[in-house]
Amino acid sequence: MASRKALDQCLVLPILLMNCFVLLGQCARPLNTEGGEDLVTATCKHTLHFELCISTLRSVPASKTSDLKVLAEIALNLSTTYAADTLSYVHELQSNSSAANYGSNNIIYASRCLSDCAEEYSEAIENLKDSKEALADGDCDQVDTLVSAAMSDAETCEDGFKDMQSGDSDSTSPLTERNRYFSELCSNALAITKLLV
Ligand SMILES: *[C@@H]1O[C@H](CO)[C@@H](O)[C@H](O)[C@H]1NC(C)=O
Ligand SMILES: *[C@@H]1O[C@H](CO)[C@@H](O)[C@H](O)[C@H]1NC(C)=O
Numbered sequence: 001m002a003s004r005k006a007l008d009q010c011l012v013l014p015i016l017l018m019n020c021f022v023l024l025g026q027c028a029r030p031l032n033t034e035g036g037e038d039l040v041t042a043t044c045k046h047t048l049h050f051e052l053c054i055s056t057l058r059s060v061p062a063s064k065t066s067d068l069k070v071l072a073e074i075a076l077n078l079s080t081t082y083a084a085d086t087l088s089y090v091h092e093l094q095s096n097s098s099a100a101n102y103g104s105n106n107i108i109y110a111s112r113c114l115s116d117c118a119e120e121y122s123e124a125i126e127n128l129k130d131s132k133e134a135l136a137d138g139d140c141d142q143v144d145t146l147v148s149a150a151m152s153d154a155e156t157c158e159d160g161f162k163d164m165q166s167g168d169s170d171s172t173s174p175l176t177e178r179n180r181y182f183s184e185l186c187s188n189a190l191a192i193t194k195l196l197v
Helices: 002-025 039-044 050-058 068-096 107-136 140-165 176-194
Strands: none
Touching (some): 039 050, 039 068, 050 176, 068 107, 068 176, 107 140, 140 176
């Protein structure tokens, strides 16, 4: 009897462990909505930027859904919209930029940084548009790749200004806050996509 119980335990543990590994290996985790908790809250708990996730998703009426895929699409839409808004902002900075803003030594370099950023954000918008198609096709890996690429576009934009700083200038990036916010939106979109099977 005792040895039978020991045998059962020996069998049960490996099976439990195997289940864990199977779950970890997929691009999905089980999403439990606890009593009264809505899908937005349950979903945002899996993101790195919880408050941002809640406030941005809730700003879109369609987030009152019970479909996780719709939330993923909304998250990608939010990133896309912010990237487009940032691209307009860069264009505004470009038309405003003058020696008074950057110092006469840096004006040429600063305007080159802004041109680079405009290019990076145009690419980010394309990547995010493609990621929505990948999501519609259920290609989770491709969404991951494209959204990661969009994040690194913003990083490249920011790094351009860092390189300028390391020269003999004291200009800082006028886009630091936007680059950071955009990365957080993308990071959340990635985390939400990962919850999809
Ligand atoms: C995402 O954006 C597209 C294009 O603007 C729009 O047609 C679609 O309804 C949006 N999706 C959601 C879930 O809001
Ligand atoms: C551009 O200049 C206008 C007019 O001076 C100003 O209102 C606006 O805030 C500036 N935009 C940026 C992004 O600096």
